[in-house]
Amino acid sequence: MGNNFKVTGTSLTIYLPAEVDHHNAEALKNDADRLIQNQNIRCIIFDFAQTNFMDSSGIGMIMGRYKNLRFMGGNVIAIRVNERIRRILTMSGIYKVIDIYEDIPQQSKLL
Amino acid sequence: MGNNFKVTGTSLTIYLPAEVDHHNAEALKNDADRLIQNQNIRCIIFDFAQTNFMDSSGIGMIMGRYKNLRFMGGNVIAIRVNERIRRILTMSGIYKVIDIYEDIPQQSKLL
Amino acid sequence: MSVENEMKLEFDSRSCNEGFARVAVAAFLTQMNPTLEEVADVKTALSEAVTNAIIHGYEGKVNKITILCHIRQQTIEIEVMDQGVGIQNVEEAMEPLFTTKSDCERAGMGFSFMEAFMDSLQVQSEPGKGTCVKMTKKILRTENKYER
Amino acid sequence: MSVENEMKLEFDSRSCNEGFARVAVAAFLTQMNPTLEEVADVKTALSEAVTNAIIHGYEGKVNKITILCHIRQQTIEIEVMDQGVGIQNVEEAMEPLFTTKSDCERAGMGFSFMEAFMDSLQVQSEPGKGTCVKMTKKILRTENKYER
Numbered sequence A, B: 001m002g003n004n005f006k007v008t009g010t011s012l013t014i015y016l017p018a019e020v021d022h023h024n025a026e027a028l029k030n031d032a033d034r035l036i037q038n039q040n041i042r043c044i045i046f047d048f049a050q051t052n053f054m055d056s057s058g059i060g061m062i063m064g065r066y067k068n069l070r071f072m073g074g075n076v077i078a079i080r081v082n083e084r085i086r087r088i089l090t091m092s093g094i095y096k097v098i099d100i101y102e103d104i105p106q107q108s109k110l111l
Numbered sequence C, D: 001m002s003v004e005n006e007m008k009l010e011f012d013s014r015s016c017n018e019g020f021a022r023v024a025v026a027a028f029l030t031q032m033n034p035t036l037e038e039v040a041d042v043k044t045a046l047s048e049a050v051t052n053a054i055i056h057g058y059e060g061k062v063n064k065i066t067i068l069c070h071i072r073q074q075t076i077e078i079e080v081m082d083q084g085v086g087i088q089n090v091e092e093a094m095e096p097l098f099t100t101k102s103d104c105e106r107a108g109m110g111f112s113f114m115e116a117f118m119d120s121l122q123v124q125s126e127p128g129k130g131t132c133v134k135m136t137k138k139i140l141r142t143e144n145k146y147e148r
């Protein structure tokens, strides 16, 4: 899994691949969930800097992690989304429960 | 044809597209031959700066222009070829009759 | 650009082919000289249809998915077909957020995305026989010489 | 990467589909995590075979070309088929610089390039029936997670 994840305290940053589809989302899910359990993660940051494609499988994957974390009182945010990804997030309604930031919010209580 | 050709005196520079295959070569041929006839062209410079793919149709196209020009005592050169294109030119044997330069040879008698 | 052109793509219902299918269709589309936005729209809609065939149609088993693309003038028509389990109630399936696989974290937005990103969407399905999703989109821009 | 995967592509023998065919096959190849060099080799060989089907097989008429790709372990096998005029003498046709269309500025290097860039090349042809070119190439590199 190498470069796709970074754990800082109880925060997990997931560096999403160029294309987030069903195939890639499945692979990410398994690795992410293992980290979330083992490292007592409370905040997930989805970093879209490298991502130029996402479909509804990506929405399902984010929503799934959100539900798991929410259950334990955690938070999920998305950063560095381009116009296209922002549109997908907006259409899906997921922006209502997940905040989108330009970059990692430094002073945020979330982190 | 716009940006694909530049005539300077009796020299014609052909800015080759990203992919020189049968499809693109056919289109180039017709336009180039019209210019060569109408503008009394004596030297053709094939500029590969934008080209990352060429197959044997490209070789046929260059060879064809070479034959036409040679017949009238003209010259053909290739410039700004990348490693891949150089390999294709070498394999085809065309480098024996067409010189390859880094860039347009400024002092050259060819031009 | 040809005013008429056609291609058919048949491949295994493996998730690793989702990206391949998107690139192949996008490459076919390129001759219509679409905007980046239009390419992204088509790729997203196609991805939804292919993913559905893999997950729902064949339920993860390896079988054949067929994509048929037809360009007529300024319109691309894309059909994605499987011979999988089919859909009992197409109208219900097409409702936003409806999914039969919420346990697999499906968002139930596949058909909504196809409708949003294409101009038309038709779903034909017969339980036990399979599903055919037909989508069309008009591409507005025009020919560019020497480019595909 | 699947150790086994298959796709079939069928398209009109129009020259504007040459680039499309290359991209589609290259995209399928990507799952084997090839080097840029290997991708370029396969694209070149494929381009030669498809161009031959268009120019020689169908002599410019619009008909169907079929590409079959099969990945088995580390090897990709590509078949390019037409139902065109066929080749009278395959051995002669495969000789470097041999061409029946020198008036069309063909270099006679199509088969030589296919041989040079692939590991194996087999040509089956029957006059009046069509031609099948089968090529294989071993791809040396290994899997990269999350990438295609």
Ligand SMILES: Nc1ncnc2c1ncn2[C@@H]1O[C@H](COP(=O)(O)OP(=O)(O)O)[C@@H](O)[C@H]1O
Pocket (backbone or CB within 6 Å): A056, C048, C052, C053, C056, C057, C058, C082, C084, C085, C086, C087, C093, C094, C098, C099, C100, C101, C106, C107, C108, C109, C110, C111, C112, C131
């Ligand atoms: N190709 C298919 N074969 C069988 N059922 C399908 C197919 N495509 C869609 N469906 C059904 O329609 C439902 C809704 O599909 P969709 O809107 O794409 O949402 P999702 O894929 O997230 O479930 C699916 O849950 C499934 O029951």
Ligand SMILES: Nc1ncnc2c1ncn2[C@@H]1O[C@H](COP(=O)(O)OP(=O)(O)O)[C@@H](O)[C@H]1O
Pocket (backbone or CB within 6 Å): B056, D048, D052, D053, D056, D057, D058, D082, D084, D085, D086, D087, D093, D094, D098, D099, D100, D101, D106, D107, D108, D109, D110, D111, D112, D131
């Ligand atoms: N698909 C095909 N159908 C019929 N004839 C073919 C086909 N492919 C190749 N040939 C014959 O083989 C000859 C040599 O092919 P090739 O080495 O690719 O050179 P070129 O395409 O430049 O002529 C062609 O000139 C043609 O006569």
